[in-house]
Amino acid sequence: MKSSADKNYQKALDYIYSFVDFSRTHQENLSPDNFDLSRMVRFMDALRRPQEAFPSIHVAGSKGKGSVSALCASALQQAGYKVGLYTSPHLKDFEERIQVDGAPMDRSILVDYVEEIKPAVVQIPGLTTFEIMTGLGFLYFARQEVDIAVVEVGLGGRLDATNVITPQVAVITSLYLDHVSILGDTLDQIAREKGGIIKPGIPVVCAPQEDSALEVIREIAHDKKAPLTVIGVDYKYQFLSKSLDGQEFLAIEGDHQTRLEIPLLGDYQVVNALVAYAALQALREKGFPLKEQEIQQGFKNTSWPARFEVLRRQPPLIVDSAHNPASIRKLRETVDEFFPELPLILVFGISEDKQLDGMLAEILPRTSVLIATRADHPRAMDPVELARRAADCSCEVVVEPRVSDALQRALELVGDQELVLVTGSIFVAASARIAWLGED
Numbered sequence: 012m013k014s015s016a017d018k019n020y021q022k023a024l025d026y027i028y029s030f031v032d033f034s035r036t037h038q039e040n041l042s043p044d045n046f047d048l049s050r051m052v053r054f055m056d057a058l059r060r061p062q063e064a065f066p067s068i069h070v071a072g073s074k075g076k077g078s079v080s081a082l083c084a085s086a087l088q089q090a091g092y093k094v095g096l097y098t099s100p101h102l103k104d105f106e107e108r109i110q111v112d113g114a115p116m117d118r119s120i121l122v123d124y125v126e127e128i129k130p131a132v133v134q135i136p137g138l139t140t141f142e143i144m145t146g147l148g149f150l151y152f153a154r155q156e157v158d159i160a161v162v163e164v165g166l167g168g169r170l171d172a173t174n175v176i177t178p179q180v181a182v183i184t185s186l187y188l189d190h191v192s193i194l195g196d197t198l199d200q201i202a203r204e205k206g207g208i209i210k211p212g213i214p215v216v217c218a219p220q221e222d223s224a225l226e227v228i229r230e231i232a233h234d235k236k237a238p239l240t241v242i243g244v245d246y247k248y249q250f251l252s253k254s255l256d257g258q259e260f261l262a263i264e265g266d267h268q269t270r271l272e273i274p275l276l277g278d279y280q281v282v283n284a285l286v287a288y289a290a291l292q293a294l295r296e297k298g299f300p301l302k303e304q305e306i307q308q309g310f311k312n313t314s315w316p317a318r319f320e321v322l323r324r325q326p327p328l329i330v331d332s333a334h335n336p337a338s339i340r341k342l343r344e345t346v347d348e349f350f351p352e353l354p355l356i357l358v359f360g361i362s363e364d365k366q367l368d369g370m371l372a373e374i375l376p377r378t379s380v381l382i383a384t385r386a387d388h389p390r391a392m393d394p395v396e397l398a399r400r401a402a403d404c405s406c407e408v409v410v411e412p413r414v415s416d417a418l419q420r421a422l423e424l425v426g427d428q429e430l431v432l433v434t435g436s437i438f439v440a441a442s443a444r445i446a447w448l449g450e451d
Contacts, residue, residue, distance in 0.1 A: 016118070016119065016122075019122045020118045020121070020122055022122075023121055023122045023125040023126075024105055026125055026129075027105075027125065027140055027143055027144065027147075028140055030138055030139055030140045030143060031137075031139045031140065032139065032140035032141070047137075047170065048169075048170050048171075048172075048174060048175070050135055050137055050138055050139075050142060051142050051145070051146075051172045051174075051175050052175055053134070053135050054131060054132070054135050054138060054142060054143075054146050055146065055149070055175050057131035057134055057135065058128065058131055058146055058149075058150055061146075061149040061150045061152070061153035061154075062149045062153075062175050062176045064152070064153035064156075065095065065152050065153060065156075065157050065158070065159060065160050066158075066159045066160075066178070066179045066299075067159060067160045067161065067162050067176050067178040067179065068080075068083055068159070068160075068161045068162065068178055068179060068180045068181075068182060068290055068294065069162050069164070069173065069174075069176055069178035069180070069181050069182065069208050070083075070161065070162065070163050070164060070182040070184065070290075071164040071167075071168040071171075071181075071182070071183050071184070071205045071208045072164075072182070072183055072184025072185055072186060072205060072218065073184070073185060073186045073187040073201070073205075073335075074184065074185050074187060074279075074335075074337070074338050075184035075185050075218065075279065075280075075282070075283040075286070076163050076164065076182075076184045077098050077163060077315060077318075078275060078280060078283040078284075078287075078315050078318060079182060079184055079283050079286050079287045079290070080096060080098055080161045080162075080163045081096070081098075081313050081314070081315040082273070082283065082284055082287035082288075082309070082310055082313050082315075083161045083287045083290055083291060084096040084110075084113075084161045085113075085309040085310065085312050085313040085314075086287070086291055086301065086305060086306045086308075086309030086310060087158075087159060087161070087291075087299075087301070087309070088112055088113065088309065089305045089306075089308050089309035089312065090300070090301050090302065090305040090306075090309070091305075092157075092158040092159055092299075093111065093112060093155070093156070093157045093158045093159075094111065094112055094157060094158065094159060094160070094161065095109075095110070095111050095148075095151070095152035095155065095157040095159070095160030095161070095162075096109075096110040096111075096113075096160070096161050097109060097110075097145070097148045097149075097152075097160060097161070097162045097163060097173070098110075098163045099141070099144070099163065099165055100437060100438070101441075102316060102317055102437075102440075102441040102444060102445075103441065103445055105121075106118060106121055108144060108148065109121075109144075109147065109148040109151055109152075111151070111152070111155050111157060116147075116148075116151055120151070121147070124147050124150060124151065125147070128143070128146060128147065128150070131146075139172070141165050141166075141172050142172040145165070145172040145173055146172075148162075149176075159179070159294075159299070162176060162178070164205075164208065167204040167205065167207070168183075168204055168205040168206065168207040168208040169203070169204050169205075169206075169207020169208070170204075170207070171207075171208075174207065174208055177210050177213065178208075178210070178213060179213070179214075179293075179294055179297045179299070180213065180214050180215075180216065180290050180293045180294050180297070181208050181209050181210065181213055181214070181215045181216070181237070182215070182216045182217075182286060182287075182290050183202075183205050183206065183208070183215065183216070183217045183218065183220075183228060184218045184283065184286060185218045185219070185220070185279070185282070185337075186198060186201055186202055186205060186218075186220055186221070186224045187201075187335055187337045187338070197223070198220075198221050198223050198224040199223045199224060199226070199227045201224070202220070202223070202224035202225075202227035202228055203227050203231070205228075206227060206228050206231040206232075207231075209228075209231050209232055209235050209237050210235065210237065211235045211236060211237065212235070212236055212237060213235075213237050214237065214238045214239075214240065214293040214296070214297070215228070215232050215237050215238065215239045215240065216240045216242070216286055216289045216290045216293060217239060217240065217241050217242065217286075218242050218282060218283075218286050219241070219242055219243040219282065225241065238293075240289050240293065242282060242285050242286055242289060245264065245289070246262060246263065246264050246285055246288070246289045247263045247264075247285075248260045248261060248262055248263060248281055248282075248285050249261040249263060250281070251270070253276075253348075255276070255321055255324065255349060256274070257272055257273055257274040257275070257276070257311075258272070258273055258275070258276065258280065258281055259271070259272045260281050260284075260285075262284075262285055262288050264289075264292075269288070269303055269306075269307070270307070271284060271288065271306075271307060271310050272307070272310065272311045273310050273311065273313060274311070274313060274314070275313065275315060275318060275319070276319040276321070276345060276349070277318075277319050277341060277342070277344075277345040278341070278344070278345070279341045280318070280319075284310060287310070288306065288310075291306055316330075316444065317330050317331065317332050317437060317440040317441060317444055318331060318332060319331050319342065319345055320444070322444070322447050322448075323447075325427075326425045326426065326427055326428075326429060326430055326431065327350060327353070327430035327431065328422070328430070328431045328433075328447065329346070329430065329431070329432050329433070330433045330434075330440045330443055330444050330447075331432070331433070331434040331440060332434065332435075332436070332437035332439075332440040333370075333434050333435070334361055334362070334365055334370075334435055334436055334437065335365060335366055335369075335370065336366050336369030336370050336372070336373055339369075339370045339373040339374050339434070340373045342374070342432075342434060343373055343374055343377060346377065346430075346432065347377075350430055352428070353428060353429055353430045354377065354378065354379035354428075354429050354430075355374070355377050355378045355379060355380075355429070355430060355431075355432045356378075356379065356380045356382070356421045356424050356425045356429055356430070356431045356432070357374060357375075357378045357380065357381050357382065357406075357432050357434070358382045358384055358414070358417045358418055358421050358431065358432070358433040358434075358439070358443060359374075359381060359382065359383060359384065359397070359433075359434060359435045359439075360383065360384040360385045360386055360391060360392065360394060360397065360414065360417075360435045360436055360438075360439040361391075361392055361397070361435040361436050361439075362388070362390040362391060362392065362436050363390055363391065363392040363393075364390065365392075365435075365436075367392070367397065367400055368400065370435075371400065371401055371404065374434075375401065375404045375405075375406060378404070378406045379406050379407065379429065380406055380407045380408075380409060380421075380424055381398070381401055381404065381406050381407070381408045381409070382409045382410075382411050382417045382420055382421055383395070383397040383398040383401070383408065383409070383410050383411070383417075384410075384411050384412060384413065384414050384416075384417035384439060385397075385412055385414070385439070386414060386436050386438030386439045386441075386442050387438070387442070388436070388438045391436065391438070394410045394411070394412050395410055398410050414433075414439055414442035414443050414446065415442065415443075415446035417443075418431075418433065418443045418446050418447065419446075421433075
């Protein structure tokens with residue numbers, strides 16, 4: 012039987028999710044017209060502008076923005092700052108999205124805040140679930156008197172609810188074609204939306220990009236007189252070592268070199284770490300003292316689950332959240348590097364708007380058994396349809412609609428010379444992780 016506290020928490024969540032939630036809306040119902048920053052501005056005014064009470068790092072991008080945010084937050088916390096971290100989506104519990112010094116927002120505080128903001132919400136027709144979540148996060152950070160917050164963009168950048176902040180540093184991670192019905196169907200269009208977080212005079216750190224995307228970012232930064240740092244140009248790296256325990260590399264800026272170690276696996280995570288490192292260097296120049304050893308230890312301590320996370324080593328069980336062809340390719344390359352001879356038992360489920368054929372083309376040549384599944388999410392693709400689309404592949408195809416059942420099936424099938432890989436939607440990764448850790 013649920014306690015009164017549990018019931019109140021569920022009521023608070025029901026209230027938040029009773030509003031329009033574009034993350035759970037079918038792709039055909041989405042339109043750029045649905046995204047209007049003026050609602051968020053009025054909401055912040057009604058809450059007395061909590062976003063102005065703390066400095067911030069603002070992180071946009073198609074992939075890697077969560078990892079960059081986690082790395083920055085860990086380093087800042089190691090340096091003794093009180094750090095807010097706002098990310099989405101969550102893996103298990105809603106309050107994971109809003110953290111201070113690595114601790115999720117207390118459920119009782121969430122319940123109280125939801126009651127408090129209701130009069131403000133009533134004043135602004137059309138507010139969305141994400142806008143309300145963001146307002147709650149900013150209000151919490153202000154009242155917790157954080158020294159700085161690391162804020163991850165939800166979708167896009169220019170019209171994202173988080174874009175009411177004026178950060179100390181803006182960050183743009185790797186850009187790919189995604190959410191094309193909202194952000195545009197070319198990389199330069201997507202870059203223009205993501206580049207919308209760039210503010211006049213505020214330093215920008217940008218991950219390596221395709222030429223067309225980088226040209227747009229350079230143009231926006233130039234127009235805003237925002238100093239731009241580009242990874243691969245201004246900062247470079249050199250691998251030192253890598254294993255399933257983590258990676259070591261040199262961050263190189265001119266003649267200066269810093270040895271860094273991260274527990275996150277995959278070459279792309281080294282790029283993310285270099286982006287985070289450059290962002291922290293820009294922050295130092297804005298008056299935030301950070302010692303190199305604090306950044307080094309913070310990076311070493313970073314935890315960011317469900318990103319090439321090895322849950323078991325023999326036979327290997329890996330959980331990841333690659334959800335477009337480019338990220339699936341990087342995932343496959345990482346699997347090839349660490350497990351070059353092992354066929355995959357692939358547990359796979361994605362949202363219906365994703366580029367399925369391109370993803371399958373990247374991963375199925377390594378796959379012996381594909382187990383099609385789906386997360387408990389309105390946008391999840393029917394696993395029967397997923398299996399039908401994969402029918403021409405040379406591997407065995409199985410349908411297990413529930414993620415926990417799909418994982419169990421994979422664990423029963425896997426041999427000593429195979430590995431289980433769970434990937435696709437982050438909601439699938441989260442469900443598999445919860446099932447494996449026995450947290451149902």
